[in-house]
Amino acid sequence: MTDLRRSPLHEQHLSLGAKMADFGGWEMPIEYAGGGVMKEHAAVRDSVGIFDVSHLGKATVRGAGAGEFVNTAFSNDLDRIGPGQAQYTLCCDEGTGGVVDDLIAYVIGADDVFLVPNAANTAEVVRRLAAAAPSGVEVSDQHEAYGVLAVQGSASDAVLQSVGLPTGHEYMSFVEAQWRGAPVIVCRTGYTGERGYELLPPWDRTAELWQALLEEGEPQGLRPCGLGARDTLRTEMGYPLHGQDLSLEITPVQARCGWAVGWNKPRFWGREALIAEKEAGPKRLLWGLEALDRGIPRSHMTVTSDGRAVGEVTSGTFSPTLRKGIALALLDRDVAQGVEVDVDVRGRTSRFRVVKPPFVRPSTKAS
């Protein structure tokens, strides 16, 4: 294994007995001692959990016309939001329309956009932006300037209030707060399907904030949750994971991320390729699969219908909420919602129904 980068909470994870693993070049917790994926998943669905996602990238795009420039690069229409709001968007390849990364863009102001890309793709996103930036717009990789903590679940407001952080702002909006003299961005975002917040404290204050939240959040049942539960939570929501359900080989049209594309914009990377694909109709589409037996699907397993290969599982797991196997799968366009298909699970055939995610009803916008 090459040298892995470490979160500012590395020591905290070890002292909580976390199992650590490589996530996009970062050594991060999968699950904690006394927890485990099932308990940690249930904490978020039932009350509240806290995740360290400091491995996520951070980058700034600043200077006259920064927002305008980002809007000519990324897929979603940044004009749909204003200062204090965030947006899910895609960085596509100009030639193919394949997805370099999916990310969140925070509009601080017209000349100041903050980006949170995936850990493994941050350098590439920054490289592509910097190469295209007009003079006066500066793109800067800030990977280790901020930590990221996700507090997710219905009790997340109470947990934030217990340490004096602001709550109650709208879904996909953010507030810049002061906490013990440090600036902390508090965003109403997440990757679990539950009401929750993502906090961006300065890198070297992240451990202090994590500790305070864990202590003050105890009465709410706040539990540290690893990236194992984060994956089962997001899969239940049908949220794509870059590198599995989205990639340079998988376009937003195929992955049903067309809602995050500003089709009427005159320019964004990959526009021509994506419009052509949309008009022709994609060859394959991302669907959900729900197990009809005890099979648990995993990435890259083959999906068949009457013995004919019709696609491939891109993400698969056991759903702790439904207590059965679920998957996201890229299927040929002639496969319809509701039909039954087979998945080759290590040489055994398991039966699945084709469904439209989410598998579990989200409450991200619940008040």
Add this chain to the structure above:
Amino acid sequence: MNPEDLRYTREHEWVREDGGTVRVGVTDFAQEALGDIVFVTLPDVGAEVTAGQPCGEVESTKSVSDIYAPVSGTVVARNQTLDASPELVNSDPYGEGWMMEIRPDDPASVQGLLDAGSYEAGLESP
């Protein structure tokens, strides 16, 4: 940490002798490595199993692992409780999380398995 009165395999099964049959499960190390176990697939009663060959599966939220028969013989019991409560393998691997009972073809074959000390030594230097 591993009971001294049991025998072990390199594949992380434990074996307890009980008269003419042996009870089989997976070790604490195995359940810890697998994480939360959600399905256990076991051979049927009456099935013939071969030492060192896969005869079942333990599946967790994140991965799946074969269960290897520690000895050759006939399956005489399977822990049906695990169908509904597979988490017993995590909470009590040497007790309620047992998996199956086998009548060995050769009762002496159990003596060829590892003792607790040798099993643990193998964990430290893989």
